[in-house]
Amino acid sequence: MTAYGNNVLRLAYSYLHNMSDAEDVLQDTLIQFLKTQPQFETSEHEKAWFLRVAINTSKNKLNYNSIRKTDELSETLAAGEAEDLAFVWDAVKQLPSKYSEVVHLYYHEGYSTAQVASLLSKKETTVRSLLQRARSRLKEVLKEVYDFEKQI
Incomplete structure (x- = not known):
């Protein structure tokens, strides 16, 4: 969470344009990490795993939202831009x-x-x-x- 949490959150936000959904993706990514407990060769491999899971989870969330036709609030990314x-x-x-x-x-x-x-x-x-x-x-x-x- 400390090492890759911000990266996952920003990536999820870039897909979803909604901070609460992006936070859900971050949480789901961490849960997936705890469930599978994958072994990584390098820290780059670990970061890539987190981002790949976040991308897949974000795409699933987009499909879920499009089926439900929810309205997303327009928020801006507040961190470090x-x-x-x-x-x-x-x-x-x-x-x-x-x-x-x-x-x-x-x-x-x-x-x-x-x-x-x-x-x-x-x-x-x-x-x-x-x-x-x-x-x-x-x-x-x-x-x-x-x-x-x-x-x-």
């Missing part, structure tokens, strides 16, 4: 989950494209394509909202 980049992360939250998950893992968690591919069970080239498409979409969204143009 730079104030001047908050608008970028707001734009990332508007992207489809296939894009926002790779952006989150690559930029926020600091994983390489190979590690992201492993976590998401995708090919590395697919992850690179998703990142490129996400960047293009973000550029369009930010250009519309903030009218970013060439500076010179």
